[in-house]
Amino acid sequence: MTTHKQLVLSGMQPTNTLHLGNYLGALKNWVRMQSEMPCLFCVVDMHALTQESGYAKADDVRRATREVTAAYIAAGVDPARTPIFNQSQVAEHGELAWIFNCVARLGWLDRMTQFKEKSGKHKERSSVGLYTYPVLMAADILVYRATHVPVGEDQKQHLELARDIAQKFNNDFGVEDFFPQPEPVITGPATRVMSLRDGAKKMSKTDESDNSRINLTDSADTIAQKIRKAKTDPNPLPEDKKGFEGRPEAENLVNIYAALADTTPDAVLGEYGGKQFSEFKNALAELTVARIAPIADEMRRLLADEAEIDRILKDGAQKARAIAAPIIAETKKVVGFVG
Ligand code: TRP
Secondary structure (H helix, E strand, C coil): CCCCCCCEEEEECCCCCCEHHHHHHHHHHHHHHCCCCCEEEEECHHHHCCCCCHHHCHHHHHHHHHHHHHHHHHHCCCCCCCCEEEHHHCCHHHHHHHHHHCCCCHHHHHCCHHHHHHHCCCHHHCCHHHHHHHHHHHHHHHCCCCCEEEECHHHHHHHHHHHHHHHHHHHHCCCCCCCCCCEEEECCHHHCCECCCCCCCECCCCCCCHHHCCECCCCHHHHHHHHHHCCCCCCCCCCCHHHHCCCHHHHHHHHHHHHHCCCCHHHHHHHHCCCCHHHHHHHHHHHHHHHHHHHHHHHHHHHCCHHHHHHHHHHHHHHHHHHHHHHHHHHHHHHCCCC
């Protein structure tokens, strides 16, 4: 049994604009967790450099860092209660990542499916940073001895790696329970938001069709239009979940409705089962606008004052460092660094 205090840590990369999938799959849950356990929410700008030619677009990283910060706050993360910070301002992440690079095995990283997907056929041309990305992620978590990590299904393997690294560190250095075994908090299937153009694909910021996703910065009109244009089939909504068989678009829209309304897909079908999509889409458009447009408005308001965002990040980094610094100091002693 672990003796570590419960602490939540999660993070998002400052890449393109955030979308409904990020909100329902992550942010909405973060806001809830904030009242259940102490949390830390990070903007992982160091990870952003592993994107193809990421470092060539410094302005994009800067802009996206502020945008993601604004999205956290606009969605309801309260910076007065929960530190919000960008990773690069807490040097301890990088320090622990180096130590963990010496703990993790090549064989472990070779098994990471995300690296295989991202590097494609040209592994030898990928950056070493992309390869060791999950090691930095383990450091993000363990530098605070975080115990709970809300992540999407696609990050589960990285979380397992973090657990393996923690365990090997503890074993190799003979320090039982020094680092905890962080638990993934996987958000349910209802929050796996799919593309509005193809119910078999995840909603993604890299999809070439902007109609496939609702961006957190979309205007009310754009949101409503995208929902009305969303792909469906000609049949009415099914009466129950069994009727989703072979109808991924119907399932996705109902799941989105349920998540936004804080109810279950069954309850939504209780109301709309047997009705036409045109009617349901009107209701969904209204609900989505009611939930998302205020976030977009608040993001715009926050982004108008860059200095204030930067101050929030600096303040968050200071609080984060206060937790990380003693843990890194202890870690350095454990591995034999003098000082
Ligand atoms: N790899 C995560 C993603 O792409 C982002 C991330 C980096 C993260 N460090 C983290 C998530 C630490 C949780 C905890 O979604």
